[in-house]
Amino acid sequence: MTRVSGDGDTAEGDVEPGSDRMPVLLVRGDREYLVEPGDEMGTDLGVLEVPEDVQPGDTLETHLGDEFQVRRLRGPDLFHHFERTGAPMVPRDIGLVIGETGIAGGDRVLDAGTGTGVLAAMMGRAGADVVTYERDADFADVARENMALGGVSDAVDVRTGDVTEQLEDLEPSSFDVMTLDTGDAATMVEHAPELLVDGGFVAVYSPFIESTSEVVETAHEVGLSDVTTRETIQREMQFDDRGTRPSTAPVGHTGYLTIARNE
Template identity: 65%
Template structure:
């Protein structure tokens, strides 16, 4: 994996730029050298210094071009933690969207094949994978995964199947054909009804270790008066269903 872009930081300013790129700001023009590396310092033509940083996962969430609401880093963390995805694993994904999950998994050196039904979204995702430096790890395909299950099921099988798409229950129903023995399924949905349907589908498919989580977080506020959860309320993003092929 190689980094195609870097994060340039000055105080509260952050810009995602590539080697050789020229970018104008009110702090001056940033001219990124072709041989730029993390740890370098670049001065604008007005003398403002920017620190060059290697991209990390949260930077991808903050700066990649979006085609909708991407999966939150906390949800990505649950997917990685509950499936144990690792370098060399073969991952099949549906519902690429912006590609945040695929980029995270690619940066962990998993081999990801991801399907996106919208051709324009798929093209944005391919560019995002290039910017993230994971084009060699992530194959973004345009199409509906349900139309390719038969051919994919004839292969060697996938270690992990991740679904973030409206037809997830239909695909989950055939998870036993797509996964290797011991392989994991992860289904994300913002709606409980779709999650319930997916749970019914994986039970019918004979998967085990089925677990459903609502992903919520509470931010904490600290002050001289004391510590308490933020009054902003509980942050719900969605539901994650996990299951495993016996």
């Protein structure tokens, strides 16, 4: 392996690749490998030895002379490289949650239905302090490992258990946002007025209309305002010599996102 070049473009505030807290991505065309500094990795293009002090912007060369670019692990990469315990929320839907609720540095977020933890990690990377609950103990352990991989262990507190059974542990009016991705989300929506600050938001994600309808009804019953539900759908565009049109790949429906506000 040869280090061909290095730009050293680690941004201020990022976990420095080369520390034991953050691996890096090695990229060549459509190939992408997540590796730890100091690792050796065999590929069909040759053996790659990753230096302990590897930096984003470096170019590494296999023993056969093929080059890989070193890239810093960023938020959208977590969706592809976190260990999965189910189907995680896709980046476009996470963007809607953050955009619709205004999650930012200094916010405190209550999250239920951690799963793989992509949403919790992205909110932590946005600067929020997140308390997230996962019922399955094994899934919670995986989520904690994913938080370490994402560099947000200090920002995201992964708790094991059903949040509806641990409400006494939560301080009233202490959360700016609640994000819910559970089948019984309506149960937690009932408690939104007591857990959220004035003006705080609830964001509920569901793949099914029936549970979404229950959430909307509950939100109105407990006095939340600005209750809005949108289907999350996107169409990828296809460009070729024949012309331009939406891709014929499967329709990009993912679910229903309900936003409400505590007034």
